Amino acid sequence: MNSLGPEHVARLRAVTPGCAQVCHFNHAGASLPSQGTLDAMLGQLQREASQGPMEAAIGGAQLQEQARQAAARLLNTEAAAIAFASSGSAAWGMAFNALGPWQAGERILVGRHEWGGNLACMAPAVAAGAQLEVIPCDRHGAVCVEALQAMLDSRVRLIALTWLPANGGLINPAAAIGRLARQWCIPYFIDAGQALGQISCDVQALHCDVLKGAGRKYLRGPRGTALLYIRPGFLDQLSPPPRDVLSAPWNGQGFSLREDARRFETSEVSLVLLAGLGQALEELLEIGLPAIEQRIALLANRVRQGLERLPGVQLQDLGSSTGKSALIAFTLEGWDGFALKTELARRGINIGANGVAYTPLDMQARGLESIARIALSYFNTEAEVERLLQTLAELAG
CATH class of the missing domain: 3.90.1150.10 (Aspartate Aminotransferase, domain 1)
Structure with missing residues (x-):
């Protein structure tokens, strides 16, 4: 269109339906779902009620994979790079914790606008001796790319950016920061919670290693869903602590982590919610x-x-x-x-x-x-x- x-x-x-009930200007908190999204969730819920939840999971798993394919198209990546999570904060926290232990003197660089939940996840790393440093802003209040460049050295272990901050209209220069991070081979995490569904999010152009966003915001999906992108070439650097038979299946001799982003998922998931998310993503892509x-x-x-x-x-x-x-x-x-x-x-x-x-x-x-x-x-x-x-x-x- x-x-x-x-x-x-x-x-x-x-x-x-919500448009007939309320004047809604809180889409960055949670948007209004379409009737199609509601129907997709109700359909899966009814199948679980009539067939049995485990039996209905076969069809639900197909809907889950359709949602994964739609998410991959949205982000210009492959489906194997997409994991689903219960919230954007959970997705970001899992990826951050999968980096492994932090050492004294290692540096984390963040924008001044970083989401509080992400900063909370970093607190144990700081307690272990890592240095949390704020990248200066340019004259418009955005993260200053030139200032970031001057801060980079071999001790920087992570650059984290909240792309569209929650407290205003700023759009940070995510792609320019990504180019710097790639040049220095520094892991780069993007919180795209306010961006997904509002502006184009091409992970190839962004040069990010991790990107996350909640389904309930501009994607118009249900609460309790989120997307987590892991760059395929970066996956081996991440070892998620929680593991189960899906994320680390039995290989005949032991348990080994999956070779795709689903190493961040567990076998117990709401297929009802993912059916809704998949429908919401398809509607967004159609527009x-x-x-x-x-x-x-x-x-x-x-x-x-x-x-x-x-x-x-x-x-x-x-x-x-x-x-x-x-x-x-x-x-x-x-x-x-x-x-x-x-x-x-x-x-x-x-x-x-x-x-x-x-x-x-x-x-x-x-x-x-x-x-x-x-x-x-x-x-x-x-x-x-x-x-x-x-x-x-x-x-x-």
Whole structure:
């Protein structure tokens, strides 16, 4: 699909039950699933109820592999490089822990916008003597590639990047960082939680070794699902601690790790959820990322312009004026971000809110205690945008 016109958006909304119930601007938290996604999950659940859960797993496994193929197409990779997890945080944590023990003096380089959950995973490595260092920002607030280059040496064991931070519209230069990491043969992890389903995510162009993202956000899949990409040439450097008969099957003489990304999976999995994720991925691929990006950029520009005209509103986005994501961070005078989220929900409008714990390094650096966050998707409408802006104008007094 080349573009998403009003008639296309109307059709998408007609098959999304939540659109008739709420004005939803929290797609970066969790988006609204389509009826097709709900039907895929219900179908597998009904088969499990009527045939028996183990017996219905044969068909469920086929749906799981279809989801894996769709995820591979989305990321421009092979299906063997894709694992499924229960959440983006679980996926990132498994990959990080699979790097093995950390030694004193080894260095971890992160952007200032790194997700709090990822930083929490790094805490044991820091306790073991590893150094966690923050890459300086450029004048737009993004990770500075030149500053990163000056920091690199043989002691750097990992570069970690949150590509689209949770607390604003910044899009970090993920591909440029990947080129540096590949030149230095340094492992490179990307948290693409806000990127998957919003912008193109080509792992070949990104030069990353690991990439993860939750299914519930812009992919519009169910909660409890996530994608984990492991670059095939990097797989042998990772030894996941949890193992079972799927991730480390019996080979006749002992148990050996699989030679694909499924060494990060276990045999017990919700095929109901993966049926839904597979359907959501197929629907996304049918629409196409170019049309999605174009539609989201148009709506986000409209929201930002509207917010700039409201008294008491301060945009809190980082990034250049020409390249921001659909996550719009702002503060409203007299309102805590979470209190504003609650009040808007009372009026039938969903937004997000972030506190210091979510992106602690960046929030503390900017002196922010909380932000309100509007996260648009391609099936939001101009009428919803106007309703949101009008409601905020009323609250601004």
